[in-house]
Amino acid sequence: MVTDKQNRNTNVFYTLDGKRLEEILTKELKNSDVNILGRIVLPKKEAEMNLPTLQDKEGIDVVLKDVYSKLQWSMKYK
Numbered sequence: 001m002v003t004d005k006q007n008r009n010t011n012v013f014y015t016l017d018g019k020r021l022e023e024i025l026t027k028e029l030k031n032s033d034v035n036i037l038g039r040i041v042l043p044k045k046e047a048e049m050n051l052p053t054l055q056d057k058e059g060i061d062v063v064l065k066d067v068y069s070k071l072q073w074s075m076k077y078k
Contacts, residue, residue: 011023013067015067015068016068019067021067024046024050024051025042025043025046025047025050025051026043026046027040027042027043040075051077054077054078057078058078059076059077059078060076060077060078061074061075061076061077062074062075062076062077063075
């Protein structure tokens with residue numbers, strides 16, 4: 001049986017030190033994503049398919065790391 005996850009088209013990237021990374025969702029940022037609320041709304045279908053199921057309303061803390069620099073961002077996924 002082939003699942004949706006197996007069927008999807010994915011982009012695979014490799015870091016300079018050889019780590020394999022897979023794109024799990026794509027989000028084109030809009031002006032509304034960069035306002036005083038400080039939030040980014042993710043595409044619901046991709047988020048539900050690729051991100052962990054949340055157990056409570058508080059969400060979970062996530063750290064995003066840029067693979068080409070030492071920049072990282074702390075976010076709350078809820």
